[in-house]
Amino acid sequence: MIHSPKTRIVSQKMIFPGCCLLKIFSPEISRTAKPGQFIQVRILPLLDSTLRRPFSIHRVNREEGELSLLYRVVGRGTTLLSMERENDFLDVIGPLGKGFNIPEGKRKLAIAAGGIGIAPLFFLLEELARSENKDYTIYTLLGARTGEELILVKEITSLTESFPGGVEIATDDGTVGHRGPVTELLEDVLANRPVEMVYACGPHDFLRVSSAMLEKHGVAGQFSIEERMACGIGACYSCVCKTRRENGEQPVYKRVCVDGPVFDANEVVF
Numbered sequence: 001m002i003h004s005p006k007t008r009i010v011s012q013k014m015i016f017p018g019c020c021l022l023k024i025f026s027p028e029i030s031r032t033a034k035p036g037q038f039i040q041v042r043i044l045p046l047l048d049s050t051l052r053r054p055f056s057i058h059r060v061n062r063e064e065g066e067l068s069l070l071y072r073v074v075g076r077g078t079t080l081l082s083m084e085r086e087n088d089f090l091d092v093i094g095p096l097g098k099g100f101n102i103p104e105g106k107r108k109l110a111i112a113a114g115g116i117g118i119a120p121l122f123f124l125l126e127e128l129a130r131s132e133n134k135d136y137t138i139y140t141l142l143g144a145r146t147g148e149e150l151i152l153v154k155e156i157t158s159l160t161e162s163f164p165g166g167v168e169i170a171t172d173d174g175t176v177g178h179r180g181p182v183t184e185l186l187e188d189v190l191a192n193r194p195v196e197m198v199y200a201c202g203p204h205d206f207l208r209v210s211s212a213m214l215e216k217h218g219v220a221g222q223f224s225i226e227e228r229m230a231c232g233i234g235a236c237y238s239c240v241c242k243t244r245r246e247n248g249e250q251p252v253y254k255r256v257c258v259d260g261p262v263f264d265a266n267e268v269v270f
């Protein structure tokens, strides 16, 4: 884990109202970061600036030493973060947590993103595209409230075009693609295609419904989950989530920041 108290902002842009793409210069973190890991950002103008805000690593450019975050403006911290500009500095620590992995022999993958949940999954897609192994099939499912809030569809289509599978879109209002939740696309893929592993990130309800579907179809999954965090390094237990154990034993609470944020889909009690 690296603490970088003076990390320069390379660029910041709003890609649609309330959603920002922030690029920082962080060669040490970008060199070792894995898809699904996150960084903790200290937002200095906040009164409680000691409480950092966690963000998934959205993409890395190891040659340039750059790392990007994709985030929604939801409260005080993210509002202040969205006001930071090129050449301002941030205090960050990372890479943190456990990321996604691709088990040996699993080749038929589905990637399902609810809204801003595409942030860590984009990095996973980039790593799959960079990998020497090209015999993956990747079904990519993207959900958003409305067409205007679809994120990086062109980039995702070009990242995945060398793999069989394709990109499917669902919007709640039907402005683009299937009208309805992205879980309806996932149900269709699970029922009709030979998927072996599902990677997902998105709102809690989306993950809860997806987890039940995976159980019904007997398909494995890895989900990136979010809990409110304080320290981000395993010390405060503010981020626990309930996880099940085998043989009907009592569930245990695990720390999302160090035991996750990526968990097996059947492990988390939603």
Ligand SMILES: Cc1cc2nc3c(=O)[nH]c(=O)nc-3n(C[C@H](O)[C@H](O)[C@H](O)COP(=O)(O)OP(=O)(O)OC[C@H]3O[C@@H](n4cnc5c(N)ncnc54)[C@H](O)[C@@H]3O)c2cc1C
Residues within 6 Å of the ligand: 038, 053, 054, 055, 056, 057, 070, 071, 072, 073, 074, 075, 076, 077, 078, 079, 116, 119, 120, 225, 226, 227, 228, 229, 261
């Ligand atoms: C491991 C991890 C990775 C994350 N990655 C991303 C990402 O890539 N992009 C992104 O937009 N967001 C991400 N989040 C959520 C992000 O951390 C919160 O949106 C952010 O901390 C809100 O800060 P704030 O000060 O603006 O909001 P606050 O003023 O603290 O709260 C405003 C609203 O945000 C909600 N919120 C606050 N903290 C969290 C949290 N940790 N998780 C979920 N909701 C929260 C609150 O419930 C409230 O509704 C991630 C969270 C975790 C735990």
Ligand code: FES
Residues within 6 Å of the ligand: 228, 229, 230, 231, 232, 233, 234, 235, 236, 237, 238, 239, 240, 255, 256, 257, 258
């Ligand atoms: S945020 Fe402190 S233990 Fe996870």
